[in-house]
Amino acid sequence: MTEFPVEDPATGETIAMVMDGGPAEATAAVDAAAAAARAWAGTPARTRSELLHRTFELMLRDREELAALIVRENGKPLADARGEVTYAAEFFRWYGEEAVRADGAYGPSPAGGTRTVVTRRPVGVAALVTPWNFPAAMATRKIGPALAAGCTVVLKPAAETPLTALAIARLLAEAGVPDGVVNLVTTTDAGSVVTTWLEDPRVRKISFTGSTRVGRLLLRQAADRVVNASMELGGNAPFVVTADADLDAAVDGAMIAKFRNGGQACTAANRFYVHADVAEDFLARLGKRVEALNVGPSGDVGPLISAKAVDGVTKLVDSALAAGARVVARAEIPSDGKGYFFAPVVLADVPPDADVVQEEIFGPVAPVVTWRDEEELLTQVNATEMGLAAYVYAGNLQDALRLGEATDAGMVGINRGLVSDPSAPFGGLKQSGLGREGAREGLHEFTEIQYLSVDWP
Structure with missing residues (x-):
């Protein structure tokens, strides 16, 4: 053999x-x-x-x-x-x-x-x-x-x-x-x-x-x-932040939901929907945390699994930038050229129909879309064939639960950035x-x- x-x-x-x-x-x-x-x-x-x-x-x-x-x-x-x-x-x-x-x-x-x-x-x-x-x-x-x-x-x-x-x-x-x-x-x-x-x-x-x-x-x-x-x-998890959300808690949750395992998880937050009233504040806080990430073999974020994975994530980011998105923050990667590392990045002004929003990223990229109208938000959140995980951060628990129940996802993290638990049923809706x-x-x-x-x- x-x-x-x-x-x-x-x-x-x-x-x-x-x-x-x-x-x-x-x-x-x-x-x-x-x-x-x-x-x-x-x-x-x-x-x-x-x-x-x-x-x-x-x-x-x-x-x-x-x-x-x-x-x-x-x-x-x-x-x-x-x-x-x-x-x-x-x-x-x-x-x-x-x-x-x-x-x-x-x-x-x-x-x-x-x-x-x-x-x-x-x-x-x-x-x-x-x-x-x-x-x-x-x-x-x-x-x-x-x-x-x-x-x-x-x-x-x-x-x-x-x-x-x-x-x-x-x-x-x-x-x-x-x-x-x-x-x-x-x-x-x-x-x-x-x-x-x-x-x-x-x-x-x-x-x-x-x-x-x-x-x-x-x-x-x-x-x-x-x-x-x-x-x-597959997944394409939305991460929703309302105007009255605890932003420190939301950023803490985002760091877990997005950057755990370098974003290489089917439950990873794939697209961020942040209320326009708090978007700049959220971006500033998230960007500061991302820039502080230590990327490397013994750091906070490791490599992607292969060179092919790096190429795929790079293409999604480049496509978003060409569509009008901008880089808010980016971490540094090892300078020795070894390994399949990709610099964690936060993107703002991302069009809702951008590929980086519509496709599963499987990498340390946080694309942020702003919203004001809840009905329009839910339309965008549910406009995907995927329905595995979702995350909702809101100051009012009833609002968070209502948004969670209206989201087409088999698992919803309410004011937390982690949904996996051996004692809970893990799985998704739709495809x-x-x-x-x-x-x-x-x-x-x-x-x-x-x-x-x-x-x-």
């Missing part, structure tokens, strides 16, 4: 070589998952729970090593990487708790003569496909509920960041998860691997996190065999996806309902 290199995006240097799997390896992974499926589904929920709790503890034990690995292959700052490991581990703890709380129903038929028993059963072998931007959390957010539900899994991590997924798989094995329950295929040919899985009759679930474009393709493939599908796709991850809903994604009609004369 051939190998492929894993790069450090902060330097462009190769840090590891990983096996490059293809259809044969994809099939072998399903062979192992299918062979282990019946025994794992029949494993007592308490046992599955304890194994997940043990993996949670092992992740915390190895937090520094895992964080350092994320820094190397993903490029995010160490503080962000530590936060991701802690967040990722929480999915094992949460689903360790949920595993023993199976729900169902029992009751008499209204017509009499029968009793109805409703249960949930594992959907079967689950194919999991994860992106590069959160290599630990995206894996545990899928593996945790799948194992809790009694499913075995085959996982394809992103080619840019496979090392973290491999480390988590080793911890699962150390915790005592049986062979064949969790199977990884690292590859640079994602299409052939995932297609092999979707064409295999033993695979009954696809859970994908990535672009809407790829999600559409996978849904078409899943339709051929009516495979159970969960999709967490931002299908289904939910996290919470009880995330467990249900890996189950199917079965109803037993019992004769009861």
